[in-house]
Amino acid sequence: MIVAVLQLTLGFYFLGTLLSLGYLLRRSDALARVALGVTCAGCAVHTVLLAFQMFSGDATPWVSFGNALSFFSWSLVVVLLTAVFRQRLYVLGAFMLPLAFLALASTAVLPSENQALHPMFHVVWVHVTLSMLGAVGFAVAFVAGLMYLIQDWLLKSKQFNLLYVKLPPLDVLDRLNQHSIVLGFPLLTLGILMGAMSAQLTLGAYISWNSEQIWALVTWAFYLAVLVGRVAVGWRAKKAACLTVVGFVGVLLTFLGVLFKEESLPVNL
């Protein structure tokens, strides 16, 4: 059942991605509206999938990395839909939907069965939820940064093409970038703190220096520098866009770190 719902969601997101990319190549807004409808349908089915993933079995939600990625993907789509409905930024779909699709598609190849954990581990779902929401903030900042760099390049090279017309003004993208990090950073900070606390409770140490923890701390420190740099030395506009695009690599490496740790450890932590 879960597999069928997952496939249906993936189907909607894939179609939404194709339509959103098609919108970039066509003048009309009609494709964007169709893409929006498909994405809404995908999000609805995805909500059902998440409910299945959370409440099936005896385990606490999110303890498998696959489920956490599914939540990440769902949150991205919710943010996308909010931005589209509120700001009419249809173009965001062409950049965010592929990310959501890839995140969800990767869950299909990851182990999905939840393992029964010690009751102490149950606090881990708060850590995962907060960290994933933080990652969503950085993903949106990454998309805003990427769009900024493209628009910057189009303006500098005087290419007044369809993509130039459809991408938002630089100032809008810079503010989206800033707000996403301002929201994502405290969430990641809290997520890391919760992770450290749960590690202390269960393993007796706040940190065990595995690849996930190292990359999470590196990413956290990087985004702290980006935030402080914006306020203290004016790292904004193109520089901020470059930094957030690079910073998202840290997020992806942290994800990979979790994955490798899952394979090497008998329990999910």
Place this chain on the structure above:
Amino acid sequence: MNVIVVGVSHKTSSVELRELLMVPESRVGEAIRRLMAHPNIHEGVFLQTCNRVEVYAVTDRVDDGVAAVREFLADAHLSLSAERLLPHLYRHAGDRAVTHLFRVASSLDSLVVGEPQILGQVKACFRDASTHNASGVILNKVFQKAISVAKRVRTETRIAENAVSVSYAAVELAQKVFGNLAGRTVMLVGAGEMAKLAARHLVGHGVRNVLLTTRDALRGQDMVDRFHGTFVPFDAFRAQLHKADIVLCSTGAPHYVIGPDEVARAVRERWNRPMFLIDVAVPRNIDPDVRRVDNAFLFDMDDLEAHVEQNREDRRMEAARAEGIVRDEVGVVLRWMQSLKATPMIVELQKYAEAVKQAELDKAFGRFERLTAEQREAMESLASGIAKKLLHGSLAALKDAVRSSSNGSVSADAAGHCYPLEAQRDATESAPVRHPADRSEPGAPPSAAAVTADRENVAE
């Protein structure tokens, strides 16, 4: 009844000829009266803009109407002979005349396709005609439809989007950098006309602060007054460059007055907030190497032209969609005009029914002299009901037949032969329905006025 248009436009004549045909605003009323004095012209609207002078008219016979309008136009100016004017005149009749008006109002026939002024000019000329009782049922309908078609084209296509003038392109580009321009600061370096025009557009879009600098303090003061700005001495403007979000440069200097180092320093002082620089001077005033500075966006005249050309291309593509809308709406108006052919016959039929009803009632009342007022009222109501019901089917069938047939007179004649009507007029050749309400109230929908006329005839 036929709608015709005769006139000249930027496509068929020089500006000198159009100038001769233009009528000063104070004499428009007199011109309209002169047009309407011609026996072949039943309705008329005189449309004049800087790119066209046209007369729209309703006439019985197209050739006579066209001749009358030509005569009217040739009389516009003493120095204008008919021989000189005729080769430049175009004429359209029927559906082509209506299509022409719809295209004009929708700015599809304009020099700059999609420009917004034409609709206001069409409205103003139509208002003048209404004020001077020159437009009637048909032109009221056609012009009101033209105005609604133009609005539809504007909302359903992107024909009016994107700048097609170089000065306005600067605003669009600035919006691509800053989004909303409200509260931004622009610095004008030099007092070139193009820069002033662009600055006016920018101020119109919310730019709040205007800094001005020029070598000539007198000209500078003039610009300070015009833009309510702040004057910056020319020697000191580089030090204040960082205050400007937008820099508009148009000095007469034969060399660069702003270089990459100055812009890089300004961007640094702005904490990397983007700067938008427009160089409309020829020779250029801003070193092209400024393009290499991060967060500084430099555009010169060629770039602005390229932007405008792209927009023109976009408008041409949208114009094709707009033509489709015009075609649809012309069909609607033509069907309405077709249905007008039945109006005189309908009025006659209603008069006939009323007369028969009244005669029969008079006979009945003569026979029953002691009827109470209530009984008389009941009989009158009964007779009216019967007359209306008997007519209803015939009138509906007549309207349908006229609307769907290519020659409505056939159906109207057939209906006329079924009843002994007093005036057996040819429906197609009848005079237009011109009700006082249509002339005194330009805002009233003409179709409603026509219906009112019919109803009043029934009530007589």
